[in-house]
Amino acid sequence: MGLTVWLLAICITTVGSLTPSASLPELNANDKSLHLLNYSILSIIPALTFGWTRKGILACLTMVVLGLGLEFGQLYVPGRSFELNDILANGLGVLIGLISGSMIRRLGGRKIC
Secondary structure (H helix, E strand, O other), X not given: OHHHHHHHHHHHHHHHHOOOHHHOOOOOOOHHHHHHHHHHHXXXXXXHXXXXXXHHHHHHHHHHHHHHHHHHHXXXXXXXXXXXXXXXXXXXXXXXXXXXXXXXXXXXXXXXX
Protein backbone atom coordinates (compact mmCIF):
# COMPACT_ATOMS: atom_id res chain seq x y z
CA MET A 1 0.00 0.00 0.00
CA GLY A 2 2.85 2.40 0.81
CA LEU A 3 4.26 2.16 -2.71
CA THR A 4 0.85 2.88 -4.26
CA VAL A 5 0.29 5.94 -2.07
CA TRP A 6 3.81 7.15 -2.80
CA LEU A 7 3.40 6.80 -6.58
CA LEU A 8 0.05 8.59 -6.41
CA ALA A 9 1.64 11.44 -4.44
CA ILE A 10 4.45 11.67 -7.01
CA CYS A 11 1.90 11.85 -9.84
CA ILE A 12 -0.11 14.56 -8.09
CA THR A 13 3.07 16.56 -7.42
CA THR A 14 4.21 16.23 -11.02
CA VAL A 15 0.88 17.33 -12.48
CA GLY A 16 0.57 20.21 -10.02
CA SER A 17 4.12 21.37 -10.66
CA LEU A 18 3.80 21.34 -14.44
CA THR A 19 0.33 22.90 -14.69
CA PRO A 20 0.27 26.49 -15.99
CA SER A 21 -0.29 28.94 -13.14
CA ALA A 22 -3.48 30.33 -14.73
CA SER A 23 -5.05 26.86 -14.37
CA LEU A 24 -4.26 26.49 -10.66
CA PRO A 25 -6.54 27.60 -7.82
CA GLU A 26 -5.43 30.62 -5.81
CA LEU A 27 -4.04 29.44 -2.48
CA ASN A 28 -3.60 31.71 0.51
CA ALA A 29 -0.42 30.00 1.64
CA ASN A 30 3.29 30.67 1.44
CA ASP A 31 4.70 28.93 -1.64
CA LYS A 32 7.81 27.73 0.17
CA SER A 33 5.70 26.25 2.98
CA LEU A 34 3.76 24.27 0.38
CA HIS A 35 7.01 22.96 -1.12
CA LEU A 36 8.30 21.99 2.34
CA LEU A 37 5.06 20.18 3.25
CA ASN A 38 4.72 18.44 -0.11
CA TYR A 39 8.26 17.08 -0.17
CA SER A 40 8.04 16.08 3.50
CA ILE A 41 5.04 13.95 2.57
CA LEU A 42 6.82 12.59 -0.51
CA SER A 43 9.73 11.41 1.63
CA ILE A 44 7.92 10.34 4.79
CA ILE A 45 6.09 7.61 2.87
CA PRO A 46 9.22 5.66 1.84
CA ALA A 47 10.83 6.45 5.21
CA LEU A 48 7.87 4.83 6.97
CA THR A 49 7.97 1.92 4.57
CA PHE A 50 11.72 1.23 4.54
CA GLY A 51 13.11 3.15 7.52
CA TRP A 52 16.69 4.39 7.71
CA THR A 53 17.91 1.77 5.26
CA ARG A 54 19.72 2.10 1.97
CA LYS A 55 16.42 1.61 0.13
CA GLY A 56 14.62 4.22 2.25
CA ILE A 57 17.36 6.83 1.94
CA LEU A 58 17.68 6.26 -1.81
CA ALA A 59 13.91 6.55 -2.29
CA CYS A 60 13.90 9.84 -0.37
CA LEU A 61 16.87 11.19 -2.29
CA THR A 62 15.04 10.53 -5.55
CA MET A 63 12.52 13.11 -4.35
CA VAL A 64 15.30 15.71 -4.38
CA VAL A 65 15.99 14.76 -8.00
CA LEU A 66 12.26 14.91 -8.78
CA GLY A 67 12.02 18.40 -7.28
CA LEU A 68 15.02 19.59 -9.23
CA GLY A 69 13.67 18.14 -12.46
CA LEU A 70 10.25 19.70 -11.93
CA GLU A 71 11.80 23.10 -11.23
CA PHE A 72 13.67 22.92 -14.53
CA GLY A 73 10.48 21.72 -16.22
CA GLN A 74 8.68 24.83 -15.00
CA LEU A 75 10.95 26.90 -17.25
CA TYR A 76 8.76 25.68 -20.12
CA VAL A 77 5.36 26.09 -18.43
CA PRO A 78 3.45 29.37 -18.91
CA GLY A 79 3.30 31.42 -15.72
CA ARG A 80 5.75 29.17 -13.85
CA SER A 81 9.41 29.79 -13.12
CA PHE A 82 12.56 28.13 -11.80
CA GLU A 83 13.30 29.23 -8.21
CA LEU A 84 16.34 28.22 -6.20
CA ASN A 85 14.41 28.76 -2.95
CA ASP A 86 11.85 26.18 -4.09
CA ILE A 87 14.66 23.65 -4.51
CA LEU A 88 15.95 24.47 -1.03
CA ALA A 89 12.45 24.09 0.46
CA ASN A 90 12.03 20.77 -1.37
CA GLY A 91 15.36 19.48 -0.03
CA LEU A 92 14.57 20.54 3.52
CA GLY A 93 11.16 18.87 3.22
CA VAL A 94 12.82 15.64 2.09
CA LEU A 95 15.19 15.75 5.06
CA ILE A 96 12.32 16.39 7.49
CA GLY A 97 10.26 13.57 5.98
CA LEU A 98 13.14 11.10 6.05
CA ILE A 99 14.03 11.83 9.66
CA SER A 100 10.41 11.97 10.83
CA GLY A 101 9.39 8.78 9.05
CA SER A 102 12.42 6.89 10.30
CA MET A 103 11.80 8.05 13.88
CA ILE A 104 8.11 7.11 13.74
CA ARG A 105 8.97 3.72 12.31
CA ARG A 106 11.64 3.12 14.94
CA LEU A 107 9.30 4.13 17.78
CA GLY A 108 6.57 1.91 16.38
CA GLY A 109 8.97 -0.98 15.93
CA ARG A 110 7.39 -2.15 12.69
CA LYS A 111 6.50 -1.17 9.17
CA ILE A 112 3.53 1.23 9.10
CA CYS A 113 2.72 1.33 5.39
